[in-house]
Amino acid sequence: MLVVDHITKSSFNDTDSFLFENVSLSVQATEWIxxxxxxxxxxxxxxxxxxxINQIDGGTIELDGFPVHNLTESQKSDIRRLQIGFIFQDFKLLPYYSVLENVVLPLSKDKKSDQIRKKAVHLLNQVGINKSYYNRLPSGLSGGEKQRVAIARALINDPKLIICDEPTGNLDNDNKKQVLQILTELKQKGHAIIVVTHDDEVAYEGDRLYELKNNSLSEVVKVL
Ligand SMILES: Nc1ncnc2c1ncn2[C@@H]1O[C@H](COP(=O)(O)OP(=O)(O)OP(=O)(O)O)[C@@H](O)[C@H]1O
Ligand SMILES: [Mg+2]
Incomplete structure (x- = not known):
């Protein structure tokens, strides 16, 4: 489903050096990396x-055969809206929209509103955010609550590829377990999942484990 082939990214402040070089990775449906x-x-x-979201300086990235690195901004934004669910490290909830609106927004122009609302309510329920939170603005949420709303938003479009950047970084143990359970079920249903984490327990849930270090990505053999 996702094939990342020898991609290179220059450092942000020094285009003569690389942040990473020759990174290759492939993720299939029903796989968690x-x-x-x-x-x-x-x-x-x-x-x-x-x-x-960021440009690469070499290599190719294909999602279901589409060259993500070569698409126009509007094509990339359509792919993100319809095929990718991204749980951002810093949540990126829209500050002037309520909890429910934040979850509904990615699909608001594609589907009937009562249908999406129903799905948003289901997802919020799954991540343990109840009705009394729906009309709150993100500023009125704790870090863990924001993270759970961001997870619900990332899943509203039933994405083929779910990209999670520290999805449990702000969660207590119970909520962490619940999120791991949700991701495991999504994987079993056929989604492809990439999780970046500093938490070994979360990392070990993956089918394959990689480490990005010294400008390159390498597979790590899991020690059980
Ligand atoms: N938009 C940007 N402008 C300038 N520098 C940036 C930008 N984004 C990232 N960087 C720099 O690129 C490097 C890699 O950042 P990145 O956020 O990808 O690291 P990370 O591995 O995710 O770290 P962490 O584990 O702390 O989240 C850092 O030195 C960071 O300061
Ligand atoms: Mg990071």
Missing amino acids: SIIGPSGTGKTTLLNCIAG
Whole structure:
């Protein structure tokens, strides 16, 4: 489903050096890939490249045969809206929209509103956000509540590829377990999942484990 082939990304502040080089990765439907690595090595940037948010400086990225790296901005934005669910490290909830509106927004121009609303309510329920939160603005939520709303929003379009950047970073143990359960079920239903995490327990849930370190990505053999 996703094939990342020898991609290279220059450093943001020095185009003569690389943040990462020759990174290759493929993820199939029903697969969960975890990526670990020290802070600042470029994990979030790699995810942004895969989603077409950041440009790459070499190599190719194909999602279901579509060359993400070569698409126009509007094509990339359509792919993100319809095929990718992105759980951002910093949530990126829209501050002037309510919890329910944030979850509904990615699909608001594509489907009937009562249908999406129903789905949004179901997803919010799954991540443990109840009705009394629906009309709140993100500023009135705790970090963990924001993270769970962001997870519900990422799943509203039933994405083929789910990209998670530290999806459990702000959650207590119970909520973390619940999110891991949701991701496992999505994987079993045929979604492809990429998780970046600093949490070993989360990383080990993946079918394959990679580390981004010293400018390159390598597979790590899991020690059980
Ligand atoms: N838009 C940007 N402009 C300038 N520098 C950036 C930008 N985005 C990222 N960087 C820099 O690129 C490097 C990689 O950042 P990135 O966020 O990808 O790291 P990370 O591996 O996700 O780290 P963490 O584990 O802390 O989330 C960092 O040194 C960061 O400061
Ligand atoms: Mg990051």
